[in-house]
Each structure stands twice: as C-alpha cells, then as structure tokens.
Amino acid sequence: MPVPTTTIGAYPKPDDVPLRGWHEAKPEAEQGRHPSDPTRSVRERGRVDAAAEQRLLDRATQEIVAEQAEIGIDVPTDGEVRREHYVFYHLRHLHGIDFENLEARELRQGGWTAYVPVVRGEIRAGNRFLRHDWRSAQQATAKPVKITVPGPLTIAGTIANEHYPDERALCAALGDALNQEIRDLAAAGCPWIQVDEPLFARHPDKAAAFGVDNLARTLHKLPSETHSCVHVCCGYPAELDQEDYPKADPHAYAQIAEPLDQAPVDAVSLEDAHRPADLSLLERFxxxxxxxxxxxxxxxxxxxxxDITSRLRQALGHIDPHRLMAAPDCGLALMPRTLARDKLRALVAGARAV
Structure with missing residues (x-):
C-alpha cells in the first residue's frame, strides 16, 4: 500500500523571483545594518511595482506547486516562494513588532548572532494575508495544498522581547494572534495547515511546560475538515553539505512525543533521514x-x-499504516532546483513501492 507524501515548506525559488531567502543573500552590511541581520531587505524590485510583483509571485508559486504535483507529491506546499524568512514574513503582518530598531540576539543556542526585530507593544493580528497565498497556490493543482506558519515558541526564540513579562506570556500572545490568521485561512478552504516548531526539539522542557499548550492555542477552533500538522526538525545547516552543524539532542523527540500525541493536532512531522531515529518512537504516537x-x-x-521503501516498511512495524506519511526532513530551499526535483522523485518512488 503506497505511503502518502508531502513536502515540508520551502522550495527553491525560480530565478526570476525578486525575493531571495535571507540565507541566500550574503552581502556586507547594508544601509548601516549588521551583515548578519536576517531581516534586511532582500527584494530586488528594479522597475517592478507592487502589483506586478504580486502577479510574478503568484505565477512563481503556481509553478512550484504544479512541479511538486507533477512529480507525484500528494500534499504539496506553496513552497514559501513569497518569504524572505519563514518567521519574519509572518511577523511583518502583526502589530507590536519593531522592524526598524533591531537588537542583537544569539540564535540557534548560541550558534550565531543576528540583529532581530523587537516586540515593543501588544501583539495583535493585522490584515489577513494567508488566504491569498493559499488561493493562489491551490489554483495550480487539484491536490490539497498545505500552508505553513511559524509557531509561538519558535517565533519567541527568533526575536527580542521588550514588552511581555516572560517567554510564556509572549508565546500566549503570539498563539492568539496566529490563531486569528489560521482560522481565517481554514474558513477560506485551506485543507492542510502546518505549524513549524523546530524549537520544540531544541527546548523540549519549554515545549512540555508551555509550548504544546500554545500550539493548541494556535490551532484553537479549527474546523474538523482542516488537517493540522506540526513540524519539528532538529536543526538546519547554513549551506548544503555542511559538516557538523548544530542539532537538537537525539533524545528530544522521545521527551515531547507523548505531549504532542495528546495535542489537538492531526499529524507530527519528524526528521529521520539525516539522523535516523529509534523507530520504536513511533509507538508513542x-x-x-x-x-x-x-x-x-x-x-x-x-x-x-x-532505501526509502525499506525504511518506511520498518516504520510500519511501529505505527498503523493509515497514520504514516513520508516527506523530506525539512524544507528544500538550500538545494538547486534540479536536485530538489531528483530527491522528491526518489521520495515518491520509494513511498509508492511500500
């Protein structure tokens, strides 16, 4: 019986997209900002006005979605074509966050320092934006298209807080604001919504103490026909084939498995390719x-x-067949597009042979 497939989020952007991911832009300091500032402007507009840019991004998104569908992915994502950063794209649509007066913070458990936006007031949802992103993407295929959003704990670990008394309160406010956007997205008809929470693996103690509760807050009152997912990866390199990049503790998944299984979420996305897990972990779900x-x-x-077929068959020794899907470990944005296509073809072939 074939195992259904999906992608996780980011996909290599078409060359003509006037927006590069922050990890793709490596200039020196721009306009007085630190060179490691991940919020810096990376739009290369030239003579393209906002309306023309929107049309270009719609076309590029549909191209990426159609490509995934043609390869055979059952639940493609929009590829995050519009986003310069998987967190900051969303934060620009919230009130209470200062993108002008940045502050230096250590990220990835001290792995590097960046200048980040600052929470200086009450966080509130702004104008709805994801329903357009999904509707544009869904035009490219009859398959269900998934939209991703960053989760509260991961956002809190990626910005500076000068307003809320502690991280728990900040995450609760973020969860409430995200929930308004997510419920609007679901009301528009989006069939799959994914919350990205890589910091669950890096801080399993926080995930258990208040992270999973705020995941529930984020997904509150979703209609039953909307599939919800949380993605928990263990670390992301700065470049392809980088050696020894920081990873979460190998035991982190075991620490958060049971709380996640009790959370109001339909699916949990875990990485296994880069660092294979003990598949008995799946029995906790x-x-x-x-x-x-x-x-x-x-x-x-x-x-x-x-090899993919073999691994999925091993996994089926620990989980019901109807509760297993296959995907890449995380987003594919670091790869040349030809490589991303080749890897997805291998994924689809392996999953279909199970």
Whole structure:
C-alpha cells in the first residue's frame, strides 16, 4: 500500500523571483545594518511595482506547486516562494513588532548572532494575508495544498522581547494572534495547515511546560475538515553539505512525543533521514499521524528509492499504516532546483513501492 507524501515548506525559488531567502543573500552590511541581520531587505524590485510583483509571485508559486504535483507529491506546499524568512514574513503582518530598531540576539543556542526585530507593544493580528497565498497556490493543482506558519515558541526564540513579562506570556500572545490568521485561512478552504516548531526539539522542557499548550492555542477552533500538522526538525545547516552543524539532542523527540500525541493536532512531522531515529518512537504516537522525514535536506546525495521503501516498511512495524506519511526532513530551499526535483522523485518512488 503506497505511503502518502508531502513536502515540508520551502522550495527553491525560480530565478526570476525578486525575493531571495535571507540565507541566500550574503552581502556586507547594508544601509548601516549588521551583515548578519536576517531581516534586511532582500527584494530586488528594479522597475517592478507592487502589483506586478504580486502577479510574478503568484505565477512563481503556481509553478512550484504544479512541479511538486507533477512529480507525484500528494500534499504539496506553496513552497514559501513569497518569504524572505519563514518567521519574519509572518511577523511583518502583526502589530507590536519593531522592524526598524533591531537588537542583537544569539540564535540557534548560541550558534550565531543576528540583529532581530523587537516586540515593543501588544501583539495583535493585522490584515489577513494567508488566504491569498493559499488561493493562489491551490489554483495550480487539484491536490490539497498545505500552508505553513511559524509557531509561538519558535517565533519567541527568533526575536527580542521588550514588552511581555516572560517567554510564556509572549508565546500566549503570539498563539492568539496566529490563531486569528489560521482560522481565517481554514474558513477560506485551506485543507492542510502546518505549524513549524523546530524549537520544540531544541527546548523540549519549554515545549512540555508551555509550548504544546500554545500550539493548541494556535490551532484553537479549527474546523474538523482542516488537517493540522506540526513540524519539528532538529536543526538546519547554513549551506548544503555542511559538516557538523548544530542539532537538537537525539533524545528530544522521545521527551515531547507523548505531549504532542495528546495535542489537538492531526499529524507530527519528524526528521529521520539525516539522523535516523529509534523507530520504536513511533509507538508513542497512539492517535497522531507521523510524517517521517525520508530525504536529507542537508546533503546533495540523492536517496535510493529502495532505501526509502525499506525504511518506511520498518516504520510500519511501529505505527498503523493509515497514520504514516513520508516527506523530506525539512524544507528544500538550500538545494538547486534540479536536485530538489531528483530527491522528491526518489521520495515518491520509494513511498509508492511500500
């Protein structure tokens, strides 16, 4: 029986998209900002006005979605084509966050320092924006298209807070604001909504103490026909084939598995390709679907479909067949587009042979 496939989020942007991911832009300091500032403007507008840019981004998104669907992915994402950063794209649509007066913060558990936006007032939802992103993407295929949003704990770990008394309160405010956007997206008809929470793996103690509660806050009152997912990766490299980049503790998944299984979420996305897990972990998920990472997003080597098939068959020894899906470990944005296509073809071939 074939295992359904999905992608996680970011996809290599078409060359003519006037927006590059922050990890793709490596100039020196721009306009007086620090060179490691991930919020810096990376739009290369030239003579393109806002309306023309919107049309270009719609076309590019549809191109990416159609490509995933043609390869055989069952639940493609919009590819995050519009986003210069998976967190800051969303924060620009919230009130209470200062993008002009940045502050230096250590990120990735002290792995590097960046200048980040600052919470200086009450966080509130702004104008709705994701329903357009989804509607544009969904025009490209009859398959259900998934939209991703960053989760409260991960946002809190990526910005500076000068307003709320502690991280718990900040996350609660973020969850409430995100929930308004997510419920609007679901009301528009979006069939799959994914919350990205990589910091659950890096801080499993915080995830258990208040992270999972705020995940529930974020997904509150979603209609039953909307599939919800939380993505928890263990670390992301700065470049393809980087050696020894920081990763979460290998035991983190085991620490958060049971709280996640009790959360009001339909599926949990876990990486397994870069650092294979003890598959008995899947037995801790008694009701939740597991989206198992079968493609290494940090390596240029293309996976053998037979190896993917074998790993998925092993996984089925620990979870009900109808509760297993296959995906890359994380987003594919670091890769050349040809490599991303080759890896997804291997994923689809491997999953279909199970």
């Amino acid at each position: 008694t009701r939740t679907t597991v989206i198992l990472g079968c493609v290494d997003v940090a390596r240029s080597r293309v996976e053998n479909p037979d």
